[in-house]
Amino acid sequence: xxDENGTPERSLMLATRNPHKVVEMRRLLEPAGISVEPLPDDxxxxxxxxxxxxxxxxxxxxxxxxxxxxxxxADDSGIEAAALGGAPGxxxxxxxxxxxxxxxxxxxxxxxxxxxSRLRYVCALAYVNPETGEERVFFGDxxxxxxxxxxxxxxxxxxxxxxxxxxxxxxxMAELTDAEKDAISHRGHAVRAxxxxxxx
Numbered sequence: 001x002x003d004e005n006g007t008p009e010r011s012l013m014l015a016t017r018n019p020h021k022v023v024e025m026r027r028l029l030e031p032a033g034i035s036v037e038p039l040p041d042d043x044x045x046x047x048x049x050x051x052x053x054x055x056x057x058x059x060x061x062x063x064x065x066x067x068x069x070x071x072x073x074a075d076d077s078g079i080e081a082a083a084l085g086g087a088p089g090x091x092x093x094x095x096x097x098x099x100x101x102x103x104x105x106x107x108x109x110x111x112x113x114x115x116x117s118r119l120r121y122v123c124a125l126a127y128v129n130p131e132t133g134e135e136r137v138f139f140g141d142x143x144x145x146x147x148x149x150x151x152x153x154x155x156x157x158x159x160x161x162x163x164x165x166x167x168x169x170x171x172x173m174a175e176l177t178d179a180e181k182d183a184i185s186h187r188g189h190a191v192r193a194x195x196x197x198x199x200x
Contacts, residue, residue: 011035012127015045015064015074020156021187025073028182028191034198043067048076053090053124054137061126062135069130073194077123077186079158081113081146089122092157102157106150109158115148119162125190136197140189147172155181 014025014036026036039045046063048056053076060074078092088095088109096104113119121142128135143165150160152174159173159181166184173181182188 011037011070013037013039013064013068013070013072015039015043015060015072017045021075024182024187025075025191027178028188029195032195032198034195037070039064040068048090048093050076050090053077053122054126054139056090057124057126058128058135058137061128065128065130071127071129071131073125073127075123075125075187075190077121079109079162080120080122081109082118082120083113083146106158106160110150110161113146113161115146117146119144119146119158121158121162121186123186123190125187125194127194136194138190138193138197140186140191140193142166142184142186142189144173151175154178 010033012029012034014022016022016039022036022038029036043064046059050056056076057074061072064072064074076090078089080086080089092105094100096108123140125138125140126136127138144163145165147161147163152160152172154176155174162173163170164173164184167176167180173185
C-alpha cells in the first residue's frame, strides 16, 4: 500500500454510516499517521447480506473506492455466542430485527445468553485501492464470556455484557478505557494486521 514514490498512504476513506466506528477507527489509525475520512453522504453502500463478515466488508470497501476513487476500508463485525451456536454473528447489528437499536439488540441477547457462557467478537476489515487494484481482508477477534449483569457506559453494541479474557478481570468491555479496549479488541487486532501489511 504505497504510492509511486514508495510513500505509504496517509488517508483512508472509511465505508460506514456508524459514527462509533468512525471514532474508533480514527483512534486506532491516526497514531500511525493515517487519517480516516468519513464516507460522503451521497455514496450508497451495498446491503450487508453476506454469510460471512468478509462477505459484508469487502463490497462496502469496493463501493466506497469506486465512488470516490480513493483507497478505502470497511469493516463488518459482530458477536458470536456459543450458547446460540455462533449467533447472532453477521446479524449482530439487526439481531432484534431490521432497524433495531443497540439497546434492543442487547436486550434480546441478554434474554437468550446465560451468564459465563463463551462469547467471541469478530472483525473482518477490508482494504481496497482502486489505483493499484489491491484488495485485502484482515481479521481480528476477541474472546470472552457473558457478564452476570450489564456494566459500563463506554463502547457500544454488546460491550456492556462482554467480559474479555485478555484482561483477566471481571470488567466488561464497556468499563475499559479506550486504550485498554483498543489493545485487545477484535477491531484493534484487525487494524494492527492492516498496519503490519502497510509497513511491509
